[in-house]
Amino acid sequence: KVIVIDFGGQYNQLVARRVREANVYCEIYSYRTPLDQIKAMNPKGIILTGGPNSVYEEGAASAPKELFEMGIPVLGLCYGAQLMMHVLGGKVEKAPEREYGKTEILVDNTASEVFRNVPDKSIVWMSHNDYITAIADGFVVDAHTVNCPYAAVENAEKKLYAFQYHPEVLHSEYGREMLKNFVHNVCGCAGTWRMDDFAENTVKALREKIGDGKVLLALSGGVDSSVAAGLLAKAVGKNLTCVFVDHGLLRKDEGDEVEAVFGPSGQFDLNFIRVNAQERYYKKLAGVTEPEQKRKIIGEEFIRVFEEEAKKIGAVDYLAQGTIYPDVVESGLGGESATIKSHHNVGGLPEFVDFKEIVEPLRDLFKDEVRKVGLHLGIPEKLVFRQPFPGPGLGIRIIGEVTAEKVKIVQDADAIYREEIDNAGLNKTIGQYFAALTNMRSVGVMGDERTYDYAIALRAVNTVDFMTADAAEIPFEVLKKVTNRIVNEVDHVNRVFYDITSKPPGTIEME
Numbered sequence: 001k002v003i004v005i006d007f008g009g010q011y012n013q014l015v016a017r018r019v020r021e022a023n024v025y026c027e028i029y030s031y032r033t034p035l036d037q038i039k040a041m042n043p044k045g046i047i048l049t050g051g052p053n054s055v056y057e058e059g060a061a062s063a064p065k066e067l068f069e070m071g072i073p074v075l076g077l078c079y080g081a082q083l084m085m086h087v088l089g090g091k092v093e094k095a096p097e098r099e100y101g102k103t104e105i106l107v108d109n110t111a112s113e114v115f116r117n118v119p120d121k122s123i124v125w126m127s128h129n130d131y132i133t134a135i136a137d138g139f140v141v142d143a144h145t146v147n148c149p150y151a152a153v154e155n156a157e158k159k160l161y162a163f164q165y166h167p168e169v170l171h172s173e174y175g176r177e178m179l180k181n182f183v184h185n186v187c188g189c190a191g192t193w194r195m196d197d198f199a200e201n202t203v204k205a206l207r208e209k210i211g212d213g214k215v216l217l218a219l220s221g222g223v224d225s226s227v228a229a230g231l232l233a234k235a236v237g238k239n240l241t242c243v244f245v246d247h248g249l250l251r252k253d254e255g256d257e258v259e260a261v262f263g264p265s266g267q268f269d270l271n272f273i274r275v276n277a278q279e280r281y282y283k284k285l286a287g288v289t290e291p292e293q294k295r296k297i298i299g300e301e302f303i304r305v306f307e308e309e310a311k312k313i314g315a316v317d318y319l320a321q322g323t324i325y326p327d328v329v330e331s332g333l334g335g336e337s338a339t340i341k342s343h344h345n346v347g348g349l350p351e352f353v354d355f356k357e358i359v360e361p362l363r364d365l366f367k368d369e370v371r372k373v374g375l376h377l378g379i380p381e382k383l384v385f386r387q388p389f390p391g392p393g394l395g396i397r398i399i400g401e402v403t404a405e406k407v408k409i410v411q412d413a414d415a416i417y418r419e420e421i422d423n424a425g426l427n428k429t430i431g432q433y434f435a436a437l438t439n440m441r442s443v444g445v446m447g448d449e450r451t452y453d454y455a456i457a458l459r460a461v462n463t464v465d466f467m468t469a470d471a472a473e474i475p476f477e478v479l480k481k482v483t484n485r486i487v488n489e490v491d492h493v494n495r496v497f498y499d500i501t502s503k504p505p506g507t508i509e510m511e
């Protein structure tokens with residue numbers, strides 16, 4: 001395996017991800033990890049990440065000289081590169097100009113192992129205040145940029161490499177190749193590791209860690225908690241209890257689909273508890289129209305229901321959560337500066353459960369990696385490639401008061417919409433799409449009769465990060481078909497709108 005040593009930079013998980021993409025197993029450790037411990041793991045290579053400090057500052061994160069003298073290949077990135085030079089006798093100083101952004105890099109040493117299959121000129125991502133002004137003995141220059149004479153340097157004999165830029169960021173055009181070259185050509189890793197191995201190793205590690213302990217997991221039916229449940233079920237079987245709260249605000253048939261996979265007749269051996277709390281939620285939501293208040297009620301009620309179930313089960317050893325890496329980032333945590341905080345979707349839960357420790361088996365993974373693990377576990381594709389679905393569910397896709405009748409309307413309309421998007425082969429091309437129920441009723445005519453019914457709004461957006469979004473351009477034919485079917489098949493709907501507002505000023509959800 002390869003070890004990534006975390007110096008607190010913002011792209012550390014991306015480094016790990018790129019190594020995994022090169023089919024090499026990797027683990028991240030803090031720079032505080034004692035060298036003996038690192039050595040004992042017998043890594044094939046070590047990568048030092050970027051970080052916010054200056055190597056010459058007092059108390060800055062450092063590394064012992066011995067790290068570079070163990071015969072293990074080391075690649076330093078940004079701060080890691082500066083640190084390597086600093087420790088080995090080179091010089092790092094404040095750069096006259098901060099270098100930030102896409103920068104052209106020119107390769108000087110075309111024979112370098114790390115620049116194999118990399119053109120002489122390409123773009124890399126720079127983000128640094130300091131730079132290397134003198135390289136350590138035994139090093140040669142691999143590449144430079146206009147402002148950076150030592151953009152990449154190496155001591156091939158000792159297998160030490162230092163890049164001032166960030167190859168892990170996608171803006172670095174050939175960054176992946178460079179990292180792959182390092183782990184394959186320099187470290188000699190075979191590149192045979194797969195996400196499947198992650199799944200198997202994680203199952204084994206969870207089994208060792210948890211042993212006979214009891215684990216409790218709030219299963220939402222979303223991708224992350226489902227994959228976490230799958231891993232834990234394989235690891236500890238019936239010692240895992242999954243509580244699945246059907247709040248009556250799920251999409252059509254979703255509760256049954258989750259039960260089919262994780263319930264007693266499903267493929268996993270675990271203790272599955274489905275709480276049918278629909279009525280309870282509808283009662284609490286009766287008469288409430290203010291969106292934030294609806295969210296609050298739905299969130300609090302979830303905690304109440306879960307707490308009741310947890311009390312029945314009694315004390316557990318572990319509370320499991322499907323936190324994935326982007327959640328960790330979103331809550332402003334991650335890596336070196338991390339203090340564990342609960343996942344935003346199950347916020348507050350830990351306070352109401354009697355447990356000793358939290359386990360988060362997906363904490364280091366990105367969404368697409370989680371999906372790969374899910375497929376390996378045999379979780380149906382339908383669940384693994386599910387659309388993002390908000391925790392408060394249809395509660396925030398019904399404008400105005402939420403009632404059982406309105407839930408049924410939006411469920412049926414949404415099911416038709418999704419089916420037709422599937423039929424048109426568009427499901428993997430649209431970021432997120434759903435039907436919402438406007439609170440508007442208007443006059444229509446059906447069969448010779450006057451109707452006075454609701455309007456459904458269809459939404460479909462494309463987005464990179466869900467912070468901004470544009471309406472997807474669904475072919476008019478598809479929209480017409482969906483509209484026809486909805487007004488014909490769903491009672492109490494006589495109009496369908498298509499929302500083409502971008503975000504901002506709109507939001508993706510309609511609440």
Ligand code: XMP
Binds near residue numbers: 388390432
């Ligand atoms: P908005 O409506 O804010 O949505 O543009 C952005 C993305 O976030 C999802 N969303 C949520 N996800 N819990 C979640 O897990 C929530 O309370 C929640 N609210 C919005 C929304 O579906 C979209 O993908």
